[in-house]
Amino acid sequence: MKVVLSALAAGLVFGLGLIVSGMVNPAKVLNFLDIAGQWDPSLAFVMAGAAGTVFIGYRLVLKRPAPLFAERFNVPTATKLDARLMGGAAMFGVGWGLVGFCPGPALTALGTGAMPALVFVAAMLAGMAGWRWLVRD
Numbered sequence: 001m002k003v004v005l006s007a008l009a010a011g012l013v014f015g016l017g018l019i020v021s022g023m024v025n026p027a028k029v030l031n032f033l034d035i036a037g038q039w040d041p042s043l044a045f046v047m048a049g050a051a052g053t054v055f056i057g058y059r060l061v062l063k064r065p066a067p068l069f070a071e072r073f074n075v076p077t078a079t080k081l082d083a084r085l086m087g088g089a090a091m092f093g094v095g096w097g098l099v100g101f102c103p104g105p106a107l108t109a110l111g112t113g114a115m116p117a118l119v120f121v122a123a124m125l126a127g128m129a130g131w132r133w134l135v136r137d
Contacts, residue, residue: 003069015108021046024109026100026116033097 022028023046031040066072096102101109101120109117 006069014104015111018105018108023105024112024117029096029100029105033100 018024021043023043028040029043031038032043061067062073062075092102099116099120101117103124106117106120106124110121
């Protein structure tokens, strides 16, 4: 139960941060990405704040022998840059640049009832299912 409540609290804080920062508004994200047009640099502060928080948080948390609600830390160990990783990153970036949504903000925006968020999430889920069906690994 503690794990579920801590996950819920983390998700609520994350979603609130996305809402306050404007990341659930695709127009704001697209204006941030449009450096040759109506560039809105405000999301750079959001990214800097997130990077700073993660930098400090990892250093503090990883000093502990184990997480609060697990036996060990599950820190990624893969270091290989392969075609699958680079292709996925490129698809993520292109999708973000085309519509102004990435998965976290899109799921948060579902709460607003916005049709673009619904269409994006439906397409994202279809793409995930299609990949699973295609690769079957």
